[in-house]
Amino acid sequence: MNDKLKSMSMIDIVEHLLKENSEPISIHDIIKQIKEIKNVSDDDVDRLTQLYMDITQSAKFVYVGEDKWDLKERNLEMWDKDGYAFVTPEEEEEDVEEDLDFTEFDIEDIEEKEEEKDDDDDEDEEEEEDEEIKEEKAYIDVELPIKSTDEDDADDDLEIEFDNDYDEDDYNEIMDDYEDMYDED
Numbered sequence: 001m002n003d004k005l006k007s008m009s010m011i012d013i014v015e016h017l018l019k020e021n022s023e024p025i026s027i028h029d030i031i032k033q034i035k036e037i038k039n040v041s042d043d044d045v046d047r048l049t050q051l052y053m054d055i056t057q058s059a060k061f062v063y064v065g066e067d068k069w070d071l072k073e074r075n076l077e078m079w080d081k082d083g084y085a086f087v088t089p090e091e092e093e094e095d096v097e098e099d100l101d102f103t104e105f106d107i108e109d110i111e112e113k114e115e116e117k118d119d120d121d122d123e124d125e126e127e128e129e130d131e132e133i134k135e136e137k138a139y140i141d142v143e144l145p146i147k148s149t150d151e152d153d154a155d156d157d158l159e160i161e162f163d164n165d166y167d168e169d170d171y172n173e174i175m176d177d178y179e180d181m182y183d184e185d
């Protein structure tokens with residue numbers, strides 16, 4: 001029988017192994033048995049990868065969870081499920097809130113602490129505002145020499161020359177001629 005298996009293709013050997021075994025087989029065990037039967041070394045990664053791809057894409061086999069594969073004819077209810085159907089979500093631990101003993105709290109103590117905190121905050125804010133105002137006044141009082149960076153300051157006293165030959169009536173006639181040319185098209 002072993003010679004017969006050696007002459008078969010690897011995918012046919014997988015089918016034969018699953019038929020002999022009545023339960024699903026781990027993909028690692030399948031590949032291990034194929035390596036023994038066909039004398040495939042661990043270094044022949046291409047052939048082993050091709051075998052895995054053939055198993056996963058073949059219509060003869062179905063994934064049944066827990067990294068195991070079986071014949072589809074024995075597991076018709078699983079043929080249309082993808083691998084995600086077998087992933088079980090991890091349970092999230094709920095945060096356990098400690099029960100608070102409200103008798104430990106005294107509302108008056110809390111109110112006093114809040115008032116003290118507010119008073120301290122108000123004093124700090126007033127001091128900060130006073131310091132800011134003093135700094136602003138110091139900046140305003142300092143007189144700095146102002147120099148213009150405008151490059152054309154020297155050109156400010158030049159007069160703009162207009163065309164003395166400009167005649168508005170001539171201009172209007174020319175524009176009317178252009179309008180007439182475009183209207184004819």
